[in-house]
Amino acid sequence: MYSSKTSERKLDHINICLQEDVEHIALSSGFEEVFFIHNAAPELSIDELSLTSRMLGRSFSYPLAIAAMTGGHPATEKINRTLAEVAESLHIPLFLGSQRAALERSDLADTYRIARKAAPSAFIVANLGASQIVGEDGVKLAERAVDMVEADALAVHLNLLHEAVQPEGDPHYKGVLEAISKLVENLEVPVIAKETGAGISKEVASALLDAGVSAIDVGGAGGTSWAAVEYYRSQRSGDFFYARLGKSFWDWGIPTAVSICEVRSAVPEGFPVIATGGVRSGIDVAKALALGANMAGMALPLLRAYFRGGKKAVLDELSCVIEELKVAMLLAGAKSASSLSEVPLLVVGFTAMWLKARGTLRENVKIPW
Numbered sequence: 001m002y003s004s005k006t007s008e009r010k011l012d013h014i015n016i017c018l019q020e021d022v023e024h025i026a027l028s029s030g031f032e033e034v035f036f037i038h039n040a041a042p043e044l045s046i047d048e049l050s051l052t053s054r055m056l057g058r059s060f061s062y063p064l065a066i067a068a069m070t071g072g073h074p075a076t077e078k079i080n081r082t083l084a085e086v087a088e089s090l091h092i093p094l095f096l097g098s099q100r101a102a103l104e105r106s107d108l109a110d111t112y113r114i115a116r117k118a119a120p121s122a123f124i125v126a127n128l129g130a131s132q133i134v135g136e137d138g139v140k141l142a143e144r145a146v147d148m149v150e151a152d153a154l155a156v157h158l159n160l161l162h163e164a165v166q167p168e169g170d171p172h173y174k175g176v177l178e179a180i181s182k183l184v185e186n187l188e189v190p191v192i193a194k195e196t197g198a199g200i201s202k203e204v205a206s207a208l209l210d211a212g213v214s215a216i217d218v219g220g221a222g223g224t225s226w227a228a229v230e231y232y233r234s235q236r237s238g239d240f241f242y243a244r245l246g247k248s249f250w251d252w253g254i255p256t257a258v259s260i261c262e263v264r265s266a267v268p269e270g271f272p273v274i275a276t277g278g279v280r281s282g283i284d285v286a287k288a289l290a291l292g293a294n295m296a297g298m299a300l301p302l303l304r305a306y307f308r309g310g311k312k313a314v315l316d317e318l319s320c321v322i323e324e325l326k327v328a329m330l331l332a333g334a335k336s337a338s339s340l341s342e343v344p345l346l347v348v349g350f351t352a353m354w355l356k357a358r359g360t361l362r363e364n365v366k367i368p369w
């Protein structure tokens, strides 16, 4: 009944993310190599901590975002409605999944529009892939995606790895930076550049800054691996060539903790950096902020929570993350989420080596050498 291949792929992705181990294995997010120096006497009470956050001219109750995931298949409408209701009630941003499916088939637009209906005042981020905006129609497509959900910003996802390891992929990025600049010039909303699990380097962050983006979501390695998802999809369809590619690139990328430092080192103070990719607890959120991010987001854990127990389970998951963040702030001696960026950190192992080799150590970060 639903013939669109893009739409069917959306459902395959969700099912695989629910049924298989799709996270990086050999490469972690790096957060486990980042340590706060425990503060036994911080002169703080847990109830005086401020978790509010600001980004792109808006205030949020927490430095947390629902990362881009879905829309584009009729079965995803309920998921987006639930995620939007959660974003509205917690006053946190909602990043929608790629709207390509609805640009190809207008009857799928409601699977995204539901988000604005369910979250009239939330900060909603529209989403398109870099492959879609390269080309003459880029600006028009982006305007349609933004209008579809009355979005407050547009995220352009840079998912070259994912495009390269899937049979239907479009790994052609020639002109991508110019296409992003055109969007920046023509759209009425800010443009956010995001990766989807392989991370952003300082060089790419500089180029994106020159292209005029208003924020960067590092989308680092260590969480959901799109090469892993495509490995399973190709295995299931008997496509051994692409299964091999997916397996080979399963652990490719820049770990999230590293990518936060790379991007932060390339952008001015105050430029919003969002951390997604393997953020799995409030302690990870605290570490992401201490490394220089302004906000952290989760995708896979919220999708799995939704399928475990709907809206209540998503809210429960986020309540745990918020409480973990509060306790981490207390024990690190940070009164506000924004002051986490000044808290001393010790970084060890592979992550420390990477930061040193690339010259991306921040002042509050110490390494063993």
Ligand SMILES: Cc1cc2nc3c(=O)[nH]c(=O)nc-3n(C[C@H](O)[C@H](O)[C@H](O)COP(=O)(O)O)c2cc1C
Residues within 6 Å of the ligand: 013, 014, 017, 067, 068, 069, 070, 096, 097, 098, 127, 155, 156, 157, 194, 195, 196, 197, 219, 220, 222, 223, 224, 276, 277, 278, 279, 297, 298, 299, 300, 301, 303
């Ligand atoms: C089921 C699923 C679908 C996703 N779809 C999109 C998408 O359409 N557009 C996008 O920019 N990122 C998408 N992502 C990537 C996430 O936004 C995020 O950057 C990445 O999954 C890393 O976060 P995680 O480890 O918490 O899952 C998706 C992630 C998941 C799990």
